[in-house]
Amino acid sequence: MNALHIRHLYHRYGLTEVLADVGFDLYAGETLALVGPSGCGKSTLLHVVAGLLRPSEAVISSTFRGIGCVFQEPCLMPWKTALDNIALGLKALGVPKAARRRQAAALGLRMGLGEEDLAKYPHELSGGMQSRVSLARALVLSPDLLLLDEPFSALDVGLKAELYGLLREQVARRGTAVLMITHDLMEAVRLADRIIMMVPAPGRLVREFVLELAREERTDAWVYRTTAELMQAEEVRIGFGLAQGELPPPLHEHARHGGCVV
Amino acid sequence: MKVLTRLRGALAATLGYLWSGWGAVTSVLMFCALWEYGARIHGDLVLPGPVATLRRLAEMFDSGLAVPELAISARRTLYGLGLALAAGSTLGLLAGRSLTTAMVSRPLVTLLLGMPPIAWLVLAMLWFGMGDATPVFTVLVACFPIVFAGAMQGARTLDNRLRNVARAYRLPWHMLLTDLYLPHVASYLFPSWITALGTSWKVVVMAELLTTADGVGAALAVSRSQLDTATSLGWIVAVLGLLLGVEYLLLEPLKRRVERWRSGPAA
Ligand SMILES: Nc1ncnc2c1ncn2[C@@H]1O[C@H](COP(=O)(O)OP(=O)(O)OP(=O)(O)O)[C@@H](O)[C@H]1O
Ligand SMILES: [Mg+2]
Numbered sequence: 001m002n003a004l005h006i007r008h009l010y011h012r013y014g015l016t017e018v019l020a021d022v023g024f025d026l027y028a029g030e031t032l033a034l035v036g037p038s039g040c041g042k043s044t045l046l047h048v049v050a051g052l053l054r055p056s057e058a059v060i061s062s063t064f065r066g067i068g069c070v071f072q073e074p075c076l077m078p079w080k081t082a083l084d085n086i087a088l089g090l091k092a093l094g095v096p097k098a099a100r101r102r103q104a105a106a107l108g109l110r111m112g113l114g115e116e117d118l119a120k121y122p123h124e125l126s127g128g129m130q131s132r133v134s135l136a137r138a139l140v141l142s143p144d145l146l147l148l149d150e151p152f153s154a155l156d157v158g159l160k161a162e163l164y165g166l167l168r169e170q171v172a173r174r175g176t177a178v179l180m181i182t183h184d185l186m187e188a189v190r191l192a193d194r195i196i197m198m199v200p201a202p203g204r205l206v207r208e209f210v211l212e213l214a215r216e217e218r219t220d221a222w223v224y225r226t227t228a229e230l231m232q233a234e235e236v237r238i239g240f241g242l243a244q245g246e247l248p249p250p251l252h253e254h255a256r257h258g259g260c261v262v
Numbered sequence: 263m264k265v266l267t268r269l270r271g272a273l274a275a276t277l278g279y280l281w282s283g284w285g286a287v288t289s290v291l292m293f294c295a296l297w298e299y300g301a302r303i304h305g306d307l308v309l310p311g312p313v314a315t316l317r318r319l320a321e322m323f324d325s326g327l328a329v330p331e332l333a334i335s336a337r338r339t340l341y342g343l344g345l346a347l348a349a350g351s352t353l354g355l356l357a358g359r360s361l362t363t364a365m366v367s368r369p370l371v372t373l374l375l376g377m378p379p380i381a382w383l384v385l386a387m388l389w390f391g392m393g394d395a396t397p398v399f400t401v402l403v404a405c406f407p408i409v410f411a412g413a414m415q416g417a418r419t420l421d422n423r424l425r426n427v428a429r430a431y432r433l434p435w436h437m438l439l440t441d442l443y444l445p446h447v448a449s450y451l452f453p454s455w456i457t458a459l460g461t462s463w464k465v466v467v468m469a470e471l472l473t474t475a476d477g478v479g480a481a482l483a484v485s486r487s488q489l490d491t492a493t494s495l496g497w498i499v500a501v502l503g504l505l506l507g508v509e510y511l512l513l514e515p516l517k518r519r520v521e522r523w524r525s526g527p528a529a
Contacts, residue, residue: 071426075427079445079446079523088427091441092432123524
């Protein structure tokens, strides 16, 4: 089974430490939600996993091949139409033009982008349309590992529900592993198998919540109740600044030299 | 509804282009009026008017004098400019890729830009003699830094996030070129290409005037020695006409096509 293992991940921008002793595992078919206050280093962690940023220190092993990445901003190529933006990764894989356009158009339509929207350039699209194009660009590849940085934050309730379905289908069909950053605890509860709470200064993981119930059986009532329970957790309250208190600092010295065990 | 707005946008853009064309024509006509006024004051010997000049030009075309000379000059311009565009764009892009090379090449570019073309011409005469190579080389060195600077600027300003996208989606190198660098850089390159085009004609005529036995510049030298102001002006108008033609009929529409993604309601 494909898996990603990270241990003792440290990252510094200059002298500021933004990630300290981060470690987690992610297996195929699993959805892991990463929550935490703004600026705690979630996007940085995602960039490390995507291989776009070389961490200061880390032990990382990953067997995932195809990675689909959705960045916090849509980051579309401004000189390509929405359709060609969606098809970017397919083009890189050498899929012929007609085939990749057909796939991209089919997915675009499923995500509520009309024929004429797909012919538009990014500056002619609304913010929500742009983020859907960005999500489609990753999904169309049917990747093994999907990295999502707040992919649904610019969308309305109806669209969110629609796209949740699309994502779940992808996970079920392809056994895709998903690492998802979100600010929306309810979204995390609805979609994830595990939720990891992250806190800043320096960015570290302080608590992991496991949601046992199968995703198909999660009713709205269950989601509300579980979210409310989650909000009662001490780490969450302190992490989001809802309560006073101190969370344990990272175990610096010990961790830094124990980096060879995976 | 959406189709309609798009159509209206396209229509507005086309009208805009045509309108800018009218603006250009108007300003040229204004210039001609001033020119005619000057001709009335100074007389035909010193400054023949636009009508007299155009008549002379037509005669030059009819007698088969103009076309071969223009073709020779155009060929030299084309070679020199082509080399400058290719070398300047490629090297500029490469230089812009790293901060170090960009910092190293910036003062060199300033130096090259500041060097008067006439100085290059003298050197070229010494190195290449009186053949085709002299004007071609002079055009090359005069235009190269302009294009190089444009390309380097383009490469340096590329959004880092787009670069990340390209890496995350594993674009192979040729796609990096065609889907990332070139479209972005084109918006910096085109203005520099247009500037280079203007410079190249000026430099070719100057180089021919001083070094070669054929081409527009050489013909200008002959008409000057015969004190034939009308013919001289005829040549100048012919060169300017060619320049305007290439810029407005070829480069400008090309630029609009390539930068379609920029225009629209927001731009
Ligand atoms: N390129 C950079 N250079 C220096 N510091 C950076 C850089 N990128 C991010 N940081 C810092 O790293 C920290 C974490 O940033 P990051 O973008 O990972 O936060 P985040 O958890 O994604 O926040 P948000 O939820 O607001 O997106 C921040 O304090 C930020 O100032
Ligand atoms: Mg972020």
